[in-house]
Amino acid sequence: xxxxxxxxxxxxxxxxxxxxxxxxxxxxxxxxxxxxxxxxxxxxxxxxxxxxxxxxxxxxxxxxxxxxxxxxxxxxxxxxxxxxxxxxxxxxxxxxxxxxxxxxxxxxxxxxxxxxxxxxxxxxxxxxxxxxxxxxxxxxxxxxxxxxxxxxxxxxxxxxxxxxxxxxxxxxxxxxxxxxxxxxxxxxxxxxxxxxxxxxxxxxxxxxxxxxxxxxxxxxxxxxxxxxxxxxxxxxxx
Numbered sequence: 001x002x003x004x005x006x007x008x009x010x011x012x013x014x015x016x017x018x019x020x021x022x023x024x025x026x027x028x029x030x031x032x033x034x035x036x037x038x039x040x041x042x043x044x045x046x047x048x049x050x051x052x053x054x055x056x057x058x059x060x061x062x063x064x065x066x067x068x069x070x071x072x073x074x075x076x077x078x079x080x081x082x083x084x085x086x087x088x089x090x091x092x093x094x095x096x097x098x099x100x101x102x103x104x105x106x107x108x109x110x111x112x113x114x115x116x117x118x119x120x121x122x123x124x125x126x127x128x129x130x131x132x133x134x135x136x137x138x139x140x141x142x143x144x145x146x147x148x149x150x151x152x153x154x155x156x157x158x159x160x161x162x163x164x165x166x167x168x169x170x171x172x173x174x175x176x177x178x179x180x181x182x183x184x185x186x187x188x189x190x191x192x193x194x195x196x197x198x199x200x201x202x203x204x205x206x207x208x209x210x211x212x213x214x215x216x217x218x219x220x221x222x223x224x225x226x227x228x229x230x231x232x233x234x235x236x237x238x
Contacts, residue, residue, distance in 0.1 A: 003027060004113035005068045008054050011061025014125045015234055018118060019053045019133045020077040020191050021046035022066035032072055033097035042137035043090035044070045048213025048222075053133050055223035060230060065118055072098070074106045076114050077134075077191045085111070091137075118195055129162075129234035130196050130203035131226075135210045136182050150178035152222075153207035155185035159197050162204040162233040169232060173225045183207065202237035204230065 006023070024045035026032060038044055050066055057064035067076045071087070072095055078085045086098040086106065122128050132155075138148045152175050154163045163179070170177045185192070185205055196203035206226070212218045 002113055002117070003068050004110045005117055006066045007117075008057045008064040008066070010057035010059075010063065013060055013062040014127055014238060015060055015062040015129050015131060015230060016118070016121055016125065017053050017057055017062065017064035017131045017133060018191060018195070019046070019049045019064065019066045020075075021071045021134060022050040022053060023068055024070050025068060026070050026073055030073055030101075031097045032095050034072070034093065034095055038093060039070065039072075041093075042135075042210060043093055044072050046071075046133075046135040047137075047210040048208060048219055049133050049135050051216070051219040052208065052213055052223050052226070055219060056131070056133075056227060056230070059223060059227050063121060065114075065121065067114060069110050074110050076111060077188065079190045079194075080107065080111065082190065115191075115194065118191075122195060122199070122201065127238045128201055129230070129238040130192070130201055131230050132192050132196075132203060132205040133208070134206070135208045135213060137210050148182050148209070149176060150181055151175040151209050151212055153178035153181045153183065155180060155183060155189060155192075155205040155207060156203075157185045157189045157193055157197055159202070161237055162202055165233050165236060166204050166206075166229050169229045170225065173229075175225065178207075202233065204233050 024039045053064045088095050088098050156163045167177050213222050
């Protein structure tokens with residue numbers, strides 16, 4: 001057991017599901033100085049990701065690692081020297097408790113154990129494939145004019161092999177797919193840069209639209225769509 005992550009053991013298939021922002025948990029000894037209602041908001045957690053990841057782990061028969069704390073406690077999908085590890089502002093909301101927080105302590109307590117565990121799991125797999133699961137809000141409070149009409153985005157940095165396989169399959173399943181949208185994996189890809197691209201491990205990075213995975217029906221729908229996509233990518237690349 002670790003406060004830095006939750007592991008779901010769905011089986012022995014050499015696929016590792018990684019969900020950096022799956023939790024809204026804030027440990028009792030950390031005060032972010034925010035309204036607790038914000039912990040249900042996209043600034044604190046990738047809505048729907050924990051549930052879809054758990055469904056996929058059991059459906060595929062593989063392991064999933066879910067980040068154990070809110071992205072407001074520390075952002076697990078950031079390089080160790082990157083700004084934004086301890087956000088003091090997110091989508092127009094101040095996070096005053098992070099202004100004087102001990103970054104080194106949060107790194108030792110959450111960031112390092114999480115990434116070390118991911119690395120250990122991958123080392124045990126003979127020919128791993130990674131699925132990185134995130135979700136995005138369809139509306140940013142700080143930029144209400146920005147339109148985000150995609151159902152799912154596919155993100156990558158230099159390695160776009162799985163993206164090229166997945167995008168037509170996702171479109172064929174009826175989804176409106178954003179290639180490098182609503183974010184670019186050239187910019188926001190720290191976990192996959194470290195564990196996948198840095199080690200030559202094939203991976204698929206996806207961002208689901210949160211209003212489509214906010215309930216059990218939507219979560220099941222996306223898990224059912226993604227499962228064969230992951231198997232196809234793994235079969236052709238791993």
